[in-house]
Amino acid sequence: RKRILVTGGAGFVGSHLIDRLMLEGHEVIVADNFFTGRKRNIEHWIGHENFELINHDIVNPLYIEVDQIYHLASPASPLHYMYNPVKTIKVNTMGTINMLGLARRVRARLLFASTSEVYGDPEAHPQKETYFGNVNPFGPRSCYDESKRVAEATCYAYAKQEGINIRIARIFNTYGPRMHMNDGRVVSNFILQALQNEPITVYGHGKQTRSFQYVSDLVDGLISLMNSNYSMPMNLGNPDEYTIEQFAFKIKDLVGSKAPIVYKDPVVDDPKQRRPDITLAKSWLNWEPKVLINDGLNKTIAYFRNELLVKH
Amino acid sequence: RKRILVTGGAGFVGSHLIDRLMLEGHEVIVADNFFTGRKRNIEHWIGHENFELINHDIVNPLYIEVDQIYHLASPASPLHYMYNPVKTIKVNTMGTINMLGLARRVRARLLFASTSEVYGDPEAHPQKETYFGNVNPFGPRSCYDESKRVAEATCYAYAKQEGINIRIARIFNTYGPRMHMNDGRVVSNFILQALQNEPITVYGHGKQTRSFQYVSDLVDGLISLMNSNYSMPMNLGNPDEYTIEQFAFKIKDLVGSKAPIVYKDPVVDDPKQRRPDITLAKSWLNWEPKVLINDGLNKTIAYFRNELLVKH
Numbered sequence: 001r002k003r004i005l006v007t008g009g010a011g012f013v014g015s016h017l018i019d020r021l022m023l024e025g026h027e028v029i030v031a032d033n034f035f036t037g038r039k040r041n042i043e044h045w046i047g048h049e050n051f052e053l054i055n056h057d058i059v060n061p062l063y064i065e066v067d068q069i070y071h072l073a074s075p076a077s078p079l080h081y082m083y084n085p086v087k088t089i090k091v092n093t094m095g096t097i098n099m100l101g102l103a104r105r106v107r108a109r110l111l112f113a114s115t116s117e118v119y120g121d122p123e124a125h126p127q128k129e130t131y132f133g134n135v136n137p138f139g140p141r142s143c144y145d146e147s148k149r150v151a152e153a154t155c156y157a158y159a160k161q162e163g164i165n166i167r168i169a170r171i172f173n174t175y176g177p178r179m180h181m182n183d184g185r186v187v188s189n190f191i192l193q194a195l196q197n198e199p200i201t202v203y204g205h206g207k208q209t210r211s212f213q214y215v216s217d218l219v220d221g222l223i224s225l226m227n228s229n230y231s232m233p234m235n236l237g238n239p240d241e242y243t244i245e246q247f248a249f250k251i252k253d254l255v256g257s258k259a260p261i262v263y264k265d266p267v268v269d270d271p272k273q274r275r276p277d278i279t280l281a282k283s284w285l286n287w288e289p290k291v292l293i294n295d296g297l298n299k300t301i302a303y304f305r306n307e308l309l310v311k312h
Numbered sequence: 313r314k315r316i317l318v319t320g321g322a323g324f325v326g327s328h329l330i331d332r333l334m335l336e337g338h339e340v341i342v343a344d345n346f347f348t349g350r351k352r353n354i355e356h357w358i359g360h361e362n363f364e365l366i367n368h369d370i371v372n373p374l375y376i377e378v379d380q381i382y383h384l385a386s387p388a389s390p391l392h393y394m395y396n397p398v399k400t401i402k403v404n405t406m407g408t409i410n411m412l413g414l415a416r417r418v419r420a421r422l423l424f425a426s427t428s429e430v431y432g433d434p435e436a437h438p439q440k441e442t443y444f445g446n447v448n449p450f451g452p453r454s455c456y457d458e459s460k461r462v463a464e465a466t467c468y469a470y471a472k473q474e475g476i477n478i479r480i481a482r483i484f485n486t487y488g489p490r491m492h493m494n495d496g497r498v499v500s501n502f503i504l505q506a507l508q509n510e511p512i513t514v515y516g517h518g519k520q521t522r523s524f525q526y527v528s529d530l531v532d533g534l535i536s537l538m539n540s541n542y543s544m545p546m547n548l549g550n551p552d553e554y555t556i557e558q559f560a561f562k563i564k565d566l567v568g569s570k571a572p573i574v575y576k577d578p579v580v581d582d583p584k585q586r587r588p589d590i591t592l593a594k595s596w597l598n599w600e601p602k603v604l605i606n607d608g609l610n611k612t613i614a615y616f617r618n619e620l621l622v623k624h
């Protein structure tokens with residue numbers, strides 16, 4: 001039984017992680033400023049004696065006592081992180097420095113939620129952890145990609161210099177219930193469009209690929225990585241790869257929608273392909289994704305269907 | 313006539329820049345914490361009515377009134393930036409955010425001293441500004457490389473979001489008088505070794521290349537870039553390229569030394585080749601390096617010869 005801080009715990013991934021940690025009997029503290037997170041995602045724990053929610057912006061220092069830190073606070077979808085690029089950089093630089101400073105003071109172990117975006121528009125395929133990436137340091141996505149990269153470097157620096165115990169999860173595209181309705185990501189957009197019989201918007205020709213992981217698989221991976229002995233960056237993702245065009249048809253089918261599929265302008269610096277090589281996670285954590293895409297999507301569709309009912 | 317802040321102005325490049333700005337009649341303010349800089353480099357200006365020296369660590373906010381900011385503060389040699397990697401990251405992330413915050417408040421133009429290290433161990437040769445680089449985000453050099461990259465991204469974010477006028481100079485290896493004696497860089501090491509008839513230490517097989525620019529050329533370029541209309545990253549360097557082994561022989565020759573050349577262990581993540589493509593600077597600034605390597609080296613050798621005399 002541990003005292004565990006989850007930054008960004010009111011968000012999509014964080015709230016699922018918290019469900020698991022609470023069920024395991026840990027004491028859980030959430031620090032979140034509700035930029036993209038919602039109280040609703042974690043309201044079922046409010047009032048529980050093992051649970052504490054701190055309304056806190058991690059760009060500012062935080063002084064508490066904990067054993068482990070899951071450091072997830074950061075806008076995650078392109079729409080959200082480009083909304084205020086300066087703030088995105090502050091969260092991942094100053095915010096990460098603060099959490100490492102906290103880890104240093106209380107000698108806690110810290111897991112940093114990095115991203116497949118550190119590989120940028122990858123020329124290597126699938127992406128291994130040893131690939132150095134192809135990131136534009138001076139473009140619209142750079143506020144996220146580069147601040148995640150330097151956050152990894154900051155973890156390395158605190159590990160080397162201060163002996164902090166760190167874990168780096170490079171998370172690939174993840175979906176599931178509690179995804180933000182308006183985050184502009186492909187899964188939420190396509191499902192909402194299909195459910196409402198509105199045009200399904202494919203950006204560019206739709207030949208770019210992504211590989212989608214269901215959130216419960218990610219949570220397994222995160223907990224397993226935190227409690228492992230592996231301290232270098234590790235991919236967590238599902239290698240099940242689709243072109244965005246295929247993915248549009250798949251969602252249309254699963255929803256049973258009549259929505260037309262339309263092609264919009266391509267996005268600047270949009271990665272053309274993405275699929276994790278998960279050899280490392282398999283061998284170190286004995287982890288691999290279990291949820292099949294149709295099962296995961298059906299649960300997510302059910303969630304959004306209900307959200308639309310609640311909203312109206 | 314302008315009010316100009318130079319962060320890191322007591323260092324090697326900064327002090328030469330200040331000489332030029334002072335001679336042009338500007339008001340110059342230096343902010344430096346003397347981590348690697350020295351008062352000696354600028355002592356000839358202390359007491360001048362246009363000159364002010366602030367002993368200040370830019371990781372902390374600075375509230376002054378200026379028109380232009382040359383933001384140079386950062387350790388620069390591998391030995392110095394690896395000495396305290398956490399601090400190196402803080403300087404380039406928090407320090408750069410502070411200087412951009414200052415620029416925002418007083419509507420000043422900011423030039424950021426970036427580096428050829430943003431290209432990492434480059435696969436493209438020579439390096440153009442459009443090349444995205446090959447940087448290890450999780451290794452001994454990452455504290456410098458990644459924090460310089462995210463500093464560029466931060467400039468981009470403030471430019472886009474706050475309308476700040478920014479300039480990005482990607483500086484390639486530069487040498488000249490006032491280089492730090494013990495910074496471990498190849499120019500200072502080889503000259504000092506040659507002058508003292510101590511073994512000239514080539515790391516690895518010495519087939520890796522660098523291209524060396526004399527400091528007065530860089531200062532021309534920096535001032536010219538600051539006052540130009542170009543706001544994307546621009547290389548400033550001399551394309552004159554040598555293998556490190558050739559360079560050892562050249563310095564030995566120029567010094568007229570009997571020092572033996574010895575081969576040491578290679579350095580982790582040492583870039584194998586580096587040469588700037590300066591087409592952009594030529595066409596936008598009408599700038600190109602003028603000082604020949606032998607002339608520049610002879611001046612630098614004379615400087616170090618004198619330093620050794622003073623020291624003993």
Ligand SMILES: NC(=O)c1ccc[n+]([C@@H]2O[C@H](COP(=O)([O-])OP(=O)(O)OC[C@H]3O[C@@H](n4cnc5c(N)ncnc54)[C@H](O)[C@@H]3O)[C@@H](O)[C@H]2O)c1
Pocket residue numbers: 007008009010011012013014031032033034035036037038056057058059071072073074075076077091095113114115116170171172173174175180
């Ligand atoms: N979901 C994915 O596909 C994916 C992929 C790669 C990486 N990640 C990473 O995983 C983490 C969680 O992503 P998510 O999908 O749950 O996103 P999310 O937006 O649902 O959750 C992020 C949470 O962080 C909070 N937050 C943002 N800025 C904060 C600040 N300054 N102080 C405190 N809290 C702050 C938000 O309010 C939100 O609750 C992020 O770090 C993200 O970069 C997610």
Ligand SMILES: NC(=O)c1ccc[n+]([C@@H]2O[C@H](COP(=O)([O-])OP(=O)(O)OC[C@H]3O[C@@H](n4cnc5c(N)ncnc54)[C@H](O)[C@@H]3O)[C@@H](O)[C@H]2O)c1
Pocket residue numbers: 319320321322323324325326343344345346347348349350368369370371383384385386387388389403407425426427428482483484485486487492
């Ligand atoms: N010299 C080169 O070959 C080279 C190449 C590429 C980029 N650069 C960049 O040019 C700039 C100047 O380099 P240099 O060769 O003159 O190095 P330098 O070490 O001689 O000068 C750096 C100056 O910054 C100061 N400084 C460091 N941390 C500071 C802090 N926290 N607050 C205030 N001042 C601080 C130091 O005291 C020093 O005076 C650096 O940003 C460096 O990254 C230099």
Ligand SMILES: O=c1ccn([C@@H]2O[C@H](COP(=O)(O)OP(=O)(O)O)[C@@H](O)[C@H]2O)c(=O)[nH]1
Pocket residue numbers: 060061062063064097098099100101102103104105106398
């Ligand atoms: O319990 C703590 C300890 C530190 N910090 C923050 O973490 C930063 C980095 O910590 P570090 O120990 O590296 O820096 P220092 O305190 O020496 O500036 C500090 O500036 C604080 O803002 C925090 O938020 N909680």
Ligand SMILES: O=c1ccn([C@@H]2O[C@H](COP(=O)(O)OP(=O)(O)O)[C@@H](O)[C@H]2O)c(=O)[nH]1
Pocket residue numbers: 077078173184185186187189190201202203204208210244267270271
């Ligand atoms: O309505 C949408 C939203 C996204 N995309 C594409 O889907 C992919 C995944 O985008 P998302 O924003 O979900 O995540 P990313 O992996 O780019 O961070 C990208 O190629 C987007 O251009 C799309 O075609 N239509």
Ligand SMILES: O=c1ccn([C@@H]2O[C@H](COP(=O)(O)OP(=O)(O)O)[C@@H](O)[C@H]2O)c(=O)[nH]1
Pocket residue numbers: 086372373374375376409410411412413414415416417418
């Ligand atoms: O004259 C100024 C104005 C701002 N800042 C610093 O710059 C940072 C970023 O400024 P910005 O305006 O982006 O942020 P805010 O003040 O809104 O936090 C601030 O936190 C301050 O620490 C500074 O050093 N001098």
Ligand SMILES: O=c1ccn([C@@H]2O[C@H](COP(=O)(O)OP(=O)(O)O)[C@@H](O)[C@H]2O)c(=O)[nH]1
Pocket residue numbers: 389390485496497498499501502513514515516520522556579582583
């Ligand atoms: O005593 C030395 C110092 C450096 N180098 C090599 O010279 C090159 C330039 O090193 P420096 O530290 O000057 O700058 P860098 O370009 O690596 O930042 C690198 O390949 C180093 O391994 C060397 O062979 N002997």
